[in-house]
Amino acid sequence: MTSRDLRTAAPHDPPRRCAFIPPWLAELVDGPQQVERDEALRRARAQRAARTTAVPTAGAVAGGPAWTVHDAGSGTSLPGTPARRAGEPETGDVAVDEAADGITATLAMFADVLGRDSHDDAGAPVSLTVHYGSSYNNAFWDGTQLVFGDGDGRVFERFTKPVDVLAHEFAHAVVEHTADLTYSGQSGALNESVADAFASCLKQRLLGQQAADGDWLIGEGIFTPAVRARALRDMAAPGTAYDDPEVGTDPQVGHMDDYVDTTADNGGVHLNSGIPNKAFQLAAVAIGGTAVEGAGRIWYAALTGADVPPDADFAAFAAATVAAAGSHADAVQEAWARVGVEPGRRGGERAVDPQPRGRLRVERSGGFAGRTESAEVDLDTDDPDLGDLVQQAVLSSPTHDAPPKPDMFVYTFTVDGGAPVRVPEHLLTGSQAELARRILGSGTTEV
Ligand SMILES: [Zn+2]
Incomplete structure (x- = not known):
């Protein structure tokens, strides 16, 4: 693979759905195994949903997209039993009615102030489910619908209680x-x-x-x-x-x-x-x-x-x-x-970040033979044109904690006075591969 290819071959993340509770809190409260089970469930559901047209039809009321709040009855089947539709009166179930009020207000804000007709701007009906799971500590948008747990009552209350949770997921x-x-x-x-x-x-x-x-x-x-x-x-x-x-x-x-x-x-x-x-x-x-x-x-x-x-x-x-x-x-x-x-x-x-100055050192280590190659340039005198590339490849680069693969090279970029940026070869960005090629010589970024 050439450096040009690397530019378009960035590691591809699988699509992830938002969960309202950040992962460190979920893990703390529910334990890592429950979090993993949740993730697996959500992935499976998203895949199923992608194969079917999952949003149920419901009667639209004048002036806004249709919506239906379902009750999962503490189970995890989605969407569950319809409990209240747009235009219908309160049910007396607090979570159902909070979700109904929340989606009505959210759709109205997007329509009245921002001119948006539902999440797709084409009036898609909105499906919501409450009472999802048992003591379930989260709310999420799974790609087709909004889902709310009741919380465990110990750390978390029900997720329909603050209306901004619903608006966050809808957004x-x-x-x-x-x-x-x-x-x-x-x-x-x-x-x-x-x-x-x-x-x-x-x-x-x-x-x-x-x-x-x-x-x-x-x-x-x-x-x-x-x-x-x-x-x-x-x-x-x-x-x-x-x-x-x-x-x-x-x-x-x-x-x-x-x-x-x-x-x-x-x-x-x-x-x-x-x-x-x-x-x-x-x-x-x-x-x-x-x-x-x-x-x-x-x-x-x-x-x-x-x-x-x-x-x-x-x-x-x-x-x-x-x-x-x-x-x-x-x-x-x-x-x-x-x-x-x-x-x-x-x-x-x-x-x-300031414009890079001083010396840049690029090192390639590891690999099957365990050799280390390195080279240095002076950014002020040797090649002032490198500034933008160094900015992009080194100074703006997120650091990678990921371990390198067996026998793979690790590149280290260091600008005078800055922390070294270490990148396993398979995670090099296009600009990093280009910089390594220019400093260490051609052929060094072949994968
Ligand atoms: Zn979120």
């Missing part, structure tokens, strides 16, 4: 039908953040609040009173939503200086989403009025426009929001600047 469906942001790394954190942004918009709209009055909490009331928590996330102050002896401390970050490079949680999608979350909150408050009519409309325009590819990073998404902001462009630009993101063009780098 994932909207993302899937628009920018389809890949659920990994920065694009995955953007997917999470957009879901939180519209969730908070809905909560504030139901409370009749302006952006400045909002509490910006996500999942307020999802924890039982026994847990020391205000909510699951805080968009205005990421990392402060909970601090509890059992469930731990909210690990979210709210600035690029604290960006978490990790392979866990699909590349920290629930951790680093705090950064664009705070940018949204700052923009919404600066613009004024309601969150959804101000920053919400701008974020939605970015999401549905042509400038946000599935693998968009924070800088690319930020640029799309600035471009969509009209007279509020300065406020939006300033909001991103305050979380350390400099809006850049599509595929843009982590713009907070």
Whole structure:
């Protein structure tokens, strides 16, 4: 494989569905085996759903897409028994009625403010299921419908209780039908953040609040009173939503200086989403009025426009929001600047990094013969044109914790004063392969 081929042969992640509870909390509360079983169940269901047209028909009411809330009766068969349809009265089952109120309000916000007709913008009926599983601690969008557990009552309450949980999951469906942001790394954190942004918009709209009055909490009331928590996330102050002896401390970050490079949680999608979350909150408050009519409309325009590819990073998404902001462009630009993101063009780098200077060392070690080759260049004098490539390949690169495969090479890129970036050969990005080829000589990136 040549370096050119490598550019298009990035490791392909299987599609992942959003679960409202981040993996570290699910594992803590439910144990790793239950989490794995859940994952397997969701994958199987998504595959089944993809083979059939799963959304049941239901009577539409005037002015909005049809919806049906089903009752799974503590089982795991989906969608379960229809319990309430659009236009029907309350049932007296709290979870059913909360889901009904939540989907009605969510569909209305997307239609009235953003001009969107259901998640697909073609009026698709919405299927929801409550009472899913036994003491089930999660809510998710499985690619065809929304699903809510009752919680175990010890750590978590029922997942229909905070209405923003439902709006968050519905927004994932909207993302899937628009920018389809890949659920990994920065694009995955953007997917999470957009879901939180519209969730908070809905909560504030139901409370009749302006952006400045909002509490910006996500999942307020999802924890039982026994847990020391205000909510699951805080968009205005990421990392402060909970601090509890059992469930731990909210690990979210709210600035690029604290960006978490990790392979866990699909590349920290629930951790680093705090950064664009705070940018949204700052923009919404600066613009004024309601969150959804101000920053919400701008974020939605970015999401549905042509400038946000599935693998968009924070800088690319930020640029799309600035471009969509009209007279509020300065406020939006300033909001991103305050979380350390400099809006850049599509595929843009982590713009907070300075232009690379000094010496670059590239080393290739390992391999069947166990040899090490290395070479160095001076970025200031030898080849000043390398700057952009080094920026992309080294300074903006996530680090990989993945162990190299047997006998595979490991490449190490080090810029003066920076931490070495070690990448097993099978995980080299196109720009890293190109840089290795240019520094170590041709032929070194053959796989
Ligand atoms: Zn999510």
